Amino acid sequence: MSWRFHVCFISFMFLFIFGCISGFLGIYFCFTSLCYFIEWDVVNLNSMNITMTFLLDWMSLLFMGFVLFISSMVIFYSYNYMEGDCYLPRFIMLVLMFVLSMMLLIISPNMISILLGWDGLGLISYLLVIYYQNVKSYSAGMLTVLSNRLGDVAFLLSIAWMLNYGSWNYFFYVNLMFNSLEAQLISALMIFAAMTKSAQIPFSSWLPAAMAAPTPVSALVHSSTLVTAGVYLMIRFNCLIVGTEFAKYLLLIGGATMFMSGLGANFEFDLKKxxxxxxxxxxxxMMSILSMGYPHLAFFHLLTHALFKALLFMCAGVIIHNMGDCQDIRFMGGLSLFLPLSSSYFMVSNLALCGMPFLAGFYSKDLILEMCLTDNLNFISFLFFFVSTGLTACYTGRLIYYSMTGQFRMGSSYNVSDEAWWMSSGMLGMLLMAVFGGAVLGWLIFPVPSMICLPSSLKLLALLVSLLGGWIGYQVSFFYRVDGTLNKSFIFSSFFMGSMWFMPYISTRGAYITPLKSGGVVLSSFDQGWCEYMGAQGIYLYFKNMSILNQTYQNNFLKIYLLFFMIWILVVLALY
Structure with missing residues (x-):
């Protein structure tokens, strides 16, 4: 076996074993209601103590087990996917550092150690997004890192305000901070930080741009690491948020993000996007249900979503790999005949995303929608939840139509097959979790069965909306032209909704490029221009010229001194 195999296999075994241990410990802690704090004295010098604190409860251990398990399957999958890469160990090391940063964020009850994991995710995600070294990757990486830096600033400000409580261990103060001025400010800053990390409106444009990273990285980022960090932070800070004015804004922003992305996916032709x-x-x-005060429900959906979303990206990677790195779904078609195994995985993950009964996504999405029906929601939020659910099924049906049905549109010279054993085996582990994970998690997180009593029309509403959306998405796909529009009158609306309501252009041109160029003008005009001319450089040049003139006078002939002496005599005589 080659050294590339050994690097992948050792990393896979390390993550898989620790993931299983963490998952089983999480189940044990869940049944016994245990919670451990571990304090490690890093530095103890005179009266100064630097202590690292770790929080081990059922939520952190279970989430850590899921992250490690998904990471192990992604590395197992990467052996085939990245076989043409000359620097595979560097890629594996970056993925391991990425997972380590997420671990630090998960088990930290301390704001400073959370910041280490938070910034580690931001930095290593930038390195992974620019892994394929081209202009598009560099632009996407810069957009990603700048968007996340905004949240980092809010996080630093919240750390400064936590000094009012005498400690950065937020876990001890969350229940005591409610309704105070500092708590409201800290909760607003944490919501802002979570919105940037989890790509809520108006910071959504970096998430599709981050698709420039390799597909195994996308499977890891979009399932359980980078984008879920903000949701996990909101779960931990949930009692600070619920009942405040900020919760109402978070509900509106989460619903708008859900609707905007579901609508935009119906006009997109890039498979990964x-x-x-x-x-x-x-x-x-998840953000919407968090703002309504259901953190355990949001955590349940966070875990089930991680399972089928990682599988969905893995299937997309197999399709892209077989299509000669083509990601346009208009060139696909009939893949169920050429890739029967991967197509089966792809269909299962898509059905789980839509909330197909008895798959992983059904147990969390159906419960969320039923809780929305029992809650005192306004009509706009109700529409956001159910229309977005229909749109999810709509773009899934459209994706299945373009990729799985019809004839193969790429060309006859492509060898499309399911022979990549490592990729198929890595997806098999995720498939089992995507099918059975939702039911098992439901029994663990909600061990006491609860009955939600609703009329039969409302009880079936979520399922009917999903079925209607899938049928509409499949039928509308028949009427699309090759350029992706229905006719010329729909070009602007298609462009508007397909570009996430022009958010990428606003984010890049309006939020980053224009201020940076303005800063360059200010730097050249003021800091290096008038301020230098009228300030330090101007004073320096004035005294330099005076010194040169004085030196000239001192080094000249005697008649100049006599001339100045006579002028001085005449001035004195004139004054007297």
Missing amino acids: IIALSTLSQLGL
């Missing part, structure tokens, strides 16, 4: 927009839709759903 469609799946990225579906991630954005599910993140909006």
Whole structure:
């Protein structure tokens, strides 16, 4: 076996074993209601103590087990996917550092150690997005890192305000901070930080742009690591948010994000961007249900979504790999005949995303929608939840039509097959979790069965909306032209909704490029221009010229001194 195999296999075994241990410990802690705090004295010098604190409860251990399990399957899958890469160990090391940063964020009850994991995710995600070194990747990486830096600033400000409580261990103060001025400010800053990390409106444009990263990285980022960090942080800070004015804004922003991304995915033709927009839709759903005061329900959907979304990206990677790196779904078609195994995985993950009964997504999405029906929601929020659910099924039906049905449109010279054993085996582990994970998690997180009593029309509403949306998406796909529009009158609306309501252009041109160029003008005009001319450089040049003139006078002939002496005599005589 080659050294590339050994690097992948050792990393896979390490992550898989620790993931299983963490998952089983999480189940044990869930049944016994245990919660451990571990304090490690890093530095103890005179009266100064630097202590690292780790929080081990059922939520952190279970989430950590899921992240490690998905990461192990992604690395197992990467052996085939990245076989043409000359620097595979560097890629594996970046993925391991990425997972380590997420681990630090998950188990930290301390704001400073959370910041280490938070910034580690931002930095390593930038390195992974620019892994394929081209202009598009560099632009996407810069958009990603700048968007996340906005949230980092809010996080730093919240750390400064936490000094009012004498400690950065937020876990001890969350229940005591409610309704105070500092708590409201800290909760607003944490909501802002979570919105940037989880790509809520108006920071959504970086999430589809991050698709420039390799597909295994996308499977990891969109399932359980980078984008879920903001949701996990909101779950931990949930009692600070619920009942405040900020919760209402978060509900509106989450619903708008859910609706915007679901609508945009129906006009997108890039396979990876469609799946990225579906991630954005599910993140909006999690944020919305968090603002309503259901953190355990949001955590349940976070875990089930991680299972089928990782599988969905893995299937997309197999399709792209076989299509000669083509991601346009208009060139696909009939793949169910050429890739029967991968197509089966793809269909299962798509049905789980739509909330097909008894798959992983059904147990969390159906419960969320039923809780929305029992809650005191306004009509706009109700429409956001159910229309977005229909749109999810709509773009899934459209994706299935373009990729799985019809004839193969790429060309006869392509060898499309399911022979990549490592990729198929990595997806098999995720398939089992996508099918059975939802039911098992439901029994663990909600061990006491609860009865939600609703009329039969409302009880079946979620299923009917999904079925109607899938049928509409499949039928409308028949009427599309090759350029992706229905006719010329729909070009602007298609462009508007397909470009996420012009958000990428606003984010890049309006939020980053224009201020940076303005800063360059200010730098050249003021800091290096008038301020230098009238300030330090101007004073320096004035005294330099005076010194040169004085030196000239001192080094000249005697008659100049006599001339100045006579002038001085005449001035004195004139004054007297």
